[in-house]
Every structure is written in structure tokens, then in C-alpha cells.
Amino acid sequence: xxxxxxxxxxxxxxxxxxxxxxxxxxxxxxxxxxxxxxxxxxxxxxxxxxxxxxxxxxxxxxxxxxxxxxxxxxxxxxxxxxxxxxxxxxxxxxxxxxxxxxxxxxxxxxxxxxxxxxxxxxxxxxxxxxxxxxxxxxxxxxxxxxxxxxxxxxxxxxxxxxxxxxxxxxxxxxxxxxxxxxxxxxxxxxxxxxxxxxxxxxxxxxxxxxxxxxxxxxxxxxxxxxxxxxxxxxxxxxxxxxxxxxxxxxxxxxxxxxxxxxxxxxxxxxxxxxxxxxxxxxxxxxxxxxxxxxxxxxxxxxxxxxxxxxxxxxxxxxxxxxxxxxxxxxxxxxxxxxxxxxxxxxxxxxxxxxxxxxxxxxxxxxxxxxxxxxxxxxxxxxxxxxxxxxxxxxxxxxxxxxxxxxxxxxxxxxxxxxxxxxxxxxxxxxxxxxxxxxxxxxxxxxxxxxxxxxxxxxxxxxxxxxxxxxxxxxxxxxxxxxxxxxxxxxxxxxxxxxxxxxxxxxxxxxxxxxxxxxxxxxxxxxxxxx
Amino acid sequence: xxxxxxxxxxxxxxxxxxxxxxxxxxxxxxxxxxxxxxxxxxxxxxxxxxxxxxxxxxxxxxxxxxxxxxxxxxxxxxxxxxxxxxxxxxxxxxxxxxxxxxxxxxxxxxxxxxxxxxxxxxxxxxxxxxxxxxxxxxxxxxxxxxxxxxxxxxxxxxxxxxxxxxxxxxxxxxxxxxxxxxxxxxxxxxxxxxxxxxxxxxxxxxxx
Numbered sequence: 001x002x003x004x005x006x007x008x009x010x011x012x013x014x015x016x017x018x019x020x021x022x023x024x025x026x027x028x029x030x031x032x033x034x035x036x037x038x039x040x041x042x043x044x045x046x047x048x049x050x051x052x053x054x055x056x057x058x059x060x061x062x063x064x065x066x067x068x069x070x071x072x073x074x075x076x077x078x079x080x081x082x083x084x085x086x087x088x089x090x091x092x093x094x095x096x097x098x099x100x101x102x103x104x105x106x107x108x109x110x111x112x113x114x115x116x117x118x119x120x121x122x123x124x125x126x127x128x129x130x131x132x133x134x135x136x137x138x139x140x141x142x143x144x145x146x147x148x149x150x151x152x153x154x155x156x157x158x159x160x161x162x163x164x165x166x167x168x169x170x171x172x173x174x175x176x177x178x179x180x181x182x183x184x185x186x187x188x189x190x191x192x193x194x195x196x197x198x199x200x201x202x203x204x205x206x207x208x209x210x211x212x213x214x215x216x217x218x219x220x221x222x223x224x225x226x227x228x229x230x231x232x233x234x235x236x237x238x239x240x241x242x243x244x245x246x247x248x249x250x251x252x253x254x255x256x257x258x259x260x261x262x263x264x265x266x267x268x269x270x271x272x273x274x275x276x277x278x279x280x281x282x283x284x285x286x287x288x289x290x291x292x293x294x295x296x297x298x299x300x301x302x303x304x305x306x307x308x309x310x311x312x313x314x315x316x317x318x319x320x321x322x323x324x325x326x327x328x329x330x331x332x333x334x335x336x337x338x339x340x341x342x343x344x345x346x347x348x349x350x351x352x353x354x355x356x357x358x359x360x361x362x363x364x365x366x367x368x369x370x371x372x373x374x375x376x377x378x379x380x381x382x383x384x385x386x387x388x389x390x391x392x393x394x395x396x397x398x399x400x401x402x403x404x405x406x407x408x409x410x411x412x413x414x415x416x417x418x419x420x421x422x423x424x425x426x427x428x429x430x431x432x433x434x435x436x437x438x439x440x441x442x443x444x445x446x447x448x449x450x451x452x453x454x455x456x457x458x459x460x461x462x463x464x465x466x467x468x469x470x471x472x473x474x475x476x477x478x479x480x481x482x483x484x485x486x487x488x489x490x491x492x493x494x495x496x497x498x499x500x501x502x503x504x505x506x507x508x509x510x511x512x513x514x515x516x517x518x519x520x521x522x523x524x525x526x527x528x529x530x
Numbered sequence: 531x532x533x534x535x536x537x538x539x540x541x542x543x544x545x546x547x548x549x550x551x552x553x554x555x556x557x558x559x560x561x562x563x564x565x566x567x568x569x570x571x572x573x574x575x576x577x578x579x580x581x582x583x584x585x586x587x588x589x590x591x592x593x594x595x596x597x598x599x600x601x602x603x604x605x606x607x608x609x610x611x612x613x614x615x616x617x618x619x620x621x622x623x624x625x626x627x628x629x630x631x632x633x634x635x636x637x638x639x640x641x642x643x644x645x646x647x648x649x650x651x652x653x654x655x656x657x658x659x660x661x662x663x664x665x666x667x668x669x670x671x672x673x674x675x676x677x678x679x680x681x682x683x684x685x686x687x688x689x690x691x692x693x694x695x696x697x698x699x700x701x702x703x704x705x706x707x708x709x710x711x712x713x714x715x716x717x718x719x720x721x722x723x724x725x726x727x728x729x730x731x732x733x734x735x736x737x738x
Binding site: 087090091092094096097098129132133136137139140143144146147149219220221222224225226229232233235236239240243308434437438 | 619620621622623658659661662663698699700701702703706707709710711713714716717718720721724725
């Protein structure tokens with residue numbers, strides 16, 4: 001259940017399948033509240049919070065939440081800090097379109113690897129040190145922007161700064177040590193969405209900082225370098241706050257030492273096998289590349305696009321670009337909520353349709369953005385595109401927990417990596433060459449989104465069906481137990497290693513939709529109402 | 531949600547301001563009269579000019595070979611620094627368009643003065659924010675409505691002759707580099723200090 005000794009990427013362990021995005025508290029009486037524990041929030045037997053109080057800073061749970069999402073957001077701020085200043089940087093460093101595009105690709109590529117490593121780092125050092133180490137060791141990379149004098153340096157520094165996006169993993173991991181699994185879906189979704197907002201905040205922040213420094217008397221080519229000190233300082237400040245105010249577990253930091261050895265570890269090779277051989281994993285890797293991936297790509301190109309195409313001032317272009325990233329504040333949780341809402345009536349089939357509709361709509365709005373000729377239509381198209389793409393991210397992670405129980409951590413990690421990979425790929429194809437103008441690039445990116453969202457139709461669960469096919473009629477294969485049990489060999493089942501999966505399967509029956517729920521309401525199972 | 535609506539509303543208001551400029555749409559460079567004689571010579575020929583230091587001597591006057599009252603409508607002269615084709619390669623934000631409102635060839639203004647019939651001369655120090663590149667000088671004759679009616683440039687029609695090169699400032703300073711190193715070291719060192727201190731504390735507490 002998200003313990004610190006779990007395998008890499010195990011932060012989403014504990015998600016049972018009954019979560020509603022808007023579950024602010026655990027309603028099930030199955031979760032025992034520990035009334036003896038002295039915390040500001042009600043907690044379960046592991047001292048994880050069972051309630052999510054957004055505007056509280058109570059120690060340690062909500063404090064952890066805020067430290068965690070703000071540090072993740074800071075890393076987004078620094079990774080995309082260059083984007084709104086590109087109109088100045090490209091003149092100082094004599095960059096070509098290819099250089100700018102390659103730098104954009106570099107900025108999202110580093111974290112593909114760092115995110116995979118981060119899970120192991122959190123296992124070794126705990127999420128608090130994992131976060132603090134990453135944030136404080138990447139501060140020098142942000143400061144080194146002041147030394148950059150050409151394209152090679154620019155690309156290298158953006159690549160190195162991009163490593164810090166691995167705070168996504170520490171963020172989710174840390175949340176799962178602090179919050180009960182029944183509300184972890186909402187908590188993680190909110191933390192991830194608010195973290196992604198950093199990509200929007202930076203579009204507003206950096207031009208304003210640059211403008212202030214200019215007015216203070218610096219020349220343009222010096223001012224942007226000084227402006228980079230602001231994200232650098234944010235890294236240091238957040239690192240110190242995490243170290244001084246944060247703790248790994250509800251009971252403190254020492255408890256980690258005591259807990260070592262309690263949990264029977266699963267074999268990494270086995271989990272990897274089940275993750276990789278499940279075809280649904282790869283479809284989600286592709287899908288996330290065209291929801292999160294296009295969001296990251298757009299963060300990199302949109303400010304420059306508005307600056308050039310509509311002859312705006314730097315901070316006006318930044319303001320518009322900020323709206324794109326800031327929509328994450330509610331768009332991502334809304335996507336998760338929409339998925340949960342459709343699941344109430346149509347089960348998993350509803351979730352799949354919701355994902356397909358939202359992501360395809362996002363793609364169509366992206367096409368519209370590329371073809372918009374006036375500023376107003378471009379802004380409207382951009383906002384609608386942002387809602388579609390970001391809600392699709394939320395809707396994706398509303399389904400991923402059901403793909404596998406045993407390999408959930410790795411599948412989540414692979415999906416996340418797919419997002420960055422998709423971003424690098426789209427920037428490489430559409431925004432790094434003279435072959436396409438930026439507006440053509442946006443149009444074709446939209447077409448690619450629509451095309452790459454089609455594979456959702458291929459996702460089929462024998463127990464729940466798919467977009468076009470009903471669930472299997474086979475009495476054995478159409479049970480949740482069979483699907484989740486098939487990830488364990490007979491030998492492992494004899495050792496009862498699969499009990500967690502069986503418990504999950506029972507809870508996941510609600511994904512059959514309304515008729516399943518109304519048909520089976522055993523007296524001891526209180527439905528988890530929102 | 532309310533903040534987002536406010537942001538969106540202010541965006542629409544912002545957007546009304548630039549759109550009023552587009553009344554000029556459709557005005558083409560090709561219809562302008564080439565009635566000005568412009569020369570732009572760096573202080574030393576064949577040397578790369580340094581931004582912020584070196585000077586360019588710019589002269590402009592009405593072409594003697596043109597019509598007698600070609601400058602009747604001129605109210606202002608706007609002299610601009612323009613990119614030569616070699617500096618526009620792979621840089622679509624510097625692209626030449628025939629529509630004047632779209633044209634990005636000459637983004638840097640050197641001077642804008644009321645029109646004087648007499649030949650003018652200016653010693654211009656290259657601005658600090660001029661990027662590295664190859665340039666020529668162009669002057670536009672602008673009428674009372676703010677519309678371009680004529681032009682003249684220091685280069686030929688293909689913009690390949692009489693060009694000069696500029697080397698931009700790096701923008702870096704020693705003080706900036708030092709500050710950068712100091713903060714980086716502070717970040718790494720404070721992290722290690724925290725880590726070591728906490729490990730020591732944990733060891734002490736474990737022994738108790």
C-alpha cells in the first residue's frame with residue numbers, strides 16, 4: 001500500500017478501483033479509523049489520512065500535499081522557463097528554428113530516464129529526500145543558463161533542467177504514504193494537475209521578471225539570464241522547505257527503518273513481464289503521449305507562436321500562453337471526475353468512451369488552433385484544446401489502475417514516460433524543421449492526436465467489454481477474479497501471493513456499470529458514494 | 531474558476547487593441563516607389579561591427595533621378611535596420627513578406643524623423659540588443675496617415691550587396707557567472723549538510 005519498501009513506481013499501489021475523483025473522504029466502514037492517533041485529520045490504522053482537506057496545512061498530511069505539489073510545480077516552472085523568453089534568447093544565441101525545436105525536445109527527454117530511476121531513489125532514500133535531492137541538485141542546472149553562449153549550450157542546459165520533472169514520481173509516491181488508498185486517486189490527480197500548472201505559471205512569471213529587470217536598466221541579452229535566477233531560487237527554497245518541514249511517513253522519518261523487511265517484495269522481473277506483455281499498457285503509453293505529450297509540446301511553443309503570429313508583446317504572449325497551462329487547475333481533476341461519472345452508469349465502457357471523446361475533441365480544437373487567423377479565435381481554440389488535452393490526462397489515469405493490479409506501478413511509470421516521449425516526438429516532427437510553419441505544425445499535431453486516440457477502441461476487458469464490444473460471455477473469463485488472477489502463476493497462487501489482487505477484483509466489480517451494481521448489493525458492502 | 535473567467539475576459543480586451551492595427555492590411559511592398567537614395571556604411575569596411583560600440587554612417591535623400599514632387603506626401607522618414615537574406619535562413623520570424631504588416635525583414639528602428647527635403651546624415655551606434663547577423667539599411671517615406679508610400683535601401687534589390695555584419699554582445703557578465711556559481715554551490719552544500727546532520731541524529735537516537 002505505497003510503503004517505502006515497495007518496488008519502483010509503486011506510488012499508485014493501494015488504488016482499489018472504487019475511487020471516485022471527487023471522493024473527499026473515505027465513506028466505507030471497512031476502513032477502520034484509528035481514534036487513538038493524535039492528528040488533525042482522521043486517519044486509518046496506518047495513520048494515513050482518510051480525508052482530503054484542501055485548504056488546510058495540517059501536519060503532516062496536508063502539509064506534505066502542499067510541499068509536494070509546489071515542488072513539482074517549481075520543476076515545471078524551471079523546465080519551461082525558457083519557452084516564453086525564446087523570442088529574446090533566439091536573438092542572443094543566434095538560434096535557428098531547428099535549434100529551438102531541438103532544445104524543446106531535449107527539455108522533455110531527460111525526464112524519461114530520470115522518472116524511471118526516481119522510483120528506486122524513493123525506495124532507497126524515501127520520497128522526502130528523493131524530492132529534496134532532485135530539486136536542490138537541479139538548481140545548479142537552472143543557474144548555469146547564465147553561462148550559455150550558443151545553441152549547443154542552450155540545448156544541453158535545457159536537457160539537464162528537464163531531469164527535475166522526475167519530481168512527479170516523488171510527489172505521487174509521497175502522497176501514497178500519507179493518504180488512504182480510497183482517496184488517493186483524487187489526491188494524486190490534484191497534485192499532478194496542480195504541478196502541471198507550473199508550465200502555465202512560468203509563461204506569465206518569466207516575461208514579467210524579464211520586464212522588471214529590463215526596466216531596472218539591464219540590456220535585453222543580460223536581463224533574460226538574470227531572470228533565470230528566479231526559478232533557481234525557487235528550487236533552493238522548496239528544497240529547504242521540504243527538508244525542514246517535510247517527513248516521509250505520518251509517524252515521522254525513523255519509522256521507515258522499522259518497517260524494513262515487513263513486506264514480502266514482489267520480483268521486479270515478474271512485474272515487468274506482466275506490464276510489458278499486457279497490450280493495454282502500450283496503448284496507454286501511446287495515448288498519454290498524445291494528451292500529456294502534446295500538453296508539454298504546446299507549453300514549449302505556444303508563447304513564441306502568439307508572439308510571432310499576432311505581433312504581441314512578450315508579456316501579452318506570455319499571459320495567453322499561461323492560460324493554457326493554468327487550465328490544469330481544474331481540467332485534469334474534471335477529466336477524472338467525468339470518467340468516474342460515466343463509470344457510474346456505464347462502467348468501464350463509459351470510461352473508455354469518455355476518454356476517447358475528450359481526447360479526440362482536444363485534437364480537433366488543436367487543428368482549429370492551427371488554422372485560426374485572428375487572435376480571438378486562436379485564444380478560444382487554445383483554451384478548448386487545453387481543456388481537452390488535460391482532462392484526457394485525468395481520464396487516462398482514471399483507467400490505468402484497472403489495467404493491472406500486480407504491475408500497476410510499472411504501468412503508471414511507463415505511461416508517464418510515454419507522455420514525455422510523445423512530447424519529444426511531436427516537437428521533433430512538427431516544430432523543429434523549416435518544413436512546417438508553427439501553425440501548420442499545430443494543425444498536423446491535432447490530426448495526429450485524433451489518429452493516435454483511435455486505439456482506445458482496441459482496449460478490451462473480458463469482464464467489462466470495450467467501446468464497441470460487450471463483456472465476454474464465457475463464465476470463467478468474464479470475472480474480475482480471472483482477469484487479475486491471471487497475473488499470478490499457479491505456484492504463486494498456492495502461496496496466496498495473489499490475495500491483494502483478489503480483494504481488488506472484488507472491489508472493481510463496480511466497473512461493470514449500473515446494472516451490475518444494482519444486481520449485487522451485499523449487505524456488508526456499503527457503496528462508496530460521492 | 532472565477533479567476534480563470536477574469537483572465538479570459540481580460541484577454542479578450544487585450545485582443546481588441548492589436549486588432550485595430552489591422553486596418554492597414556493588404557498594403558504591399560511591391561507598390562512602394564523606390565524614390566529614396568540610402569547609404570549605410572560602417573566606419574571601417576569589411577570589419578564585423580560590435581554592438582554597442584561601433585558606428586554606421588547612414589545617409590538618405592530623395593533620388594535626383596526620380597519625379598520632381600515624389601516626396602510631396604512624405605511626412606516622416608523612418609530608417610530601419612534590416613536582415614540580409616543570409617540572416618533569414620532557418621529563421622521564420624525574420625521572413626520577408628510582400629504584405630507590409632506581415633513583413634519581418636526590418637524589425638529594428640534606427641530613427642524616425644519628420645521629413646526634411648535636404649539630404650540627411652546620421653552616425654548611428656549599433657544598439658546593444660541587435661543580434662549577430664548581416665544587415666542593410668532601409669528608409670521608408672511615410673505619409674500623414676502613417677502609411678508607407680516610398681522606400682530606399684542601402685543594398686540592391688536582391689539584398690546581396692553593400693551589407694555589413696554585426697556581432698552581438700554576449701549578455702553575460704562576470705558578476706552574473708560568480709553569482710550563479712555561488713548559489714549552485716550553496717544549494718549542493720546545504721543539501722549535503724542537512725543529509726549528514728540528519729543521519730547523525732538518527733544514529734544517535736537509534737542508540738538510545
